[in-house]
Amino acid sequence: MKKVELKDVEPYQAPKHFNMSALKLHGREETGTQTFWMGLSHFLPGGGAEFDASPAEKVYFVLEGEVTVKGESGEVVTLGPWDSIYIGAGEGRDIINETNRPASMLVVINYTD
Numbered sequence: 001m002k003k004v005e006l007k008d009v010e011p012y013q014a015p016k017h018f019n020m021s022a023l024k025l026h027g028r029e030e031t032g033t034q035t036f037w038m039g040l041s042h043f044l045p046g047g048g049a050e051f052d053a054s055p056a057e058k059v060y061f062v063l064e065g066e067v068t069v070k071g072e073s074g075e076v077v078t079l080g081p082w083d084s085i086y087i088g089a090g091e092g093r094d095i096i097n098e099t100n101r102p103a104s105m106l107v108v109i110n111y112t113d
Contacts, residue, residue: 002031019047039107048096055112058087065103070094
């Protein structure tokens with residue numbers, strides 16, 4: 001068992017993300033999790049992530065605010081507090097906070113190696 005206190009977590013630069021702060025809460029280096037890692041993303045108004053696809057499965061869980069997720073098929077999904085979405089391995093998406101309020105989202109991603 002390993003407790004993580006938010007005050008001890010260091011931010012990191014998430015590739016292809018903008019106007020946001022990313023914190024890795026759990027992972028191999030942080031707590032020893034072997035099959036997935038979990039982060040906390042804070043998106044400023046207008047912040048988001050460019051279109052990208054990866055070999056990893058992802059779950060996004062919005063804690064506060066609102067984010068819009070656009071899939072490669074053209075599907076658009078808006079997530080509010082306590083809403084979540086599954087993004088399959090290889091599935092492309094972009095993320096944007098289209099509101100004037102910050103948004104916070106938990107991100108769970110499996111390791112692919």
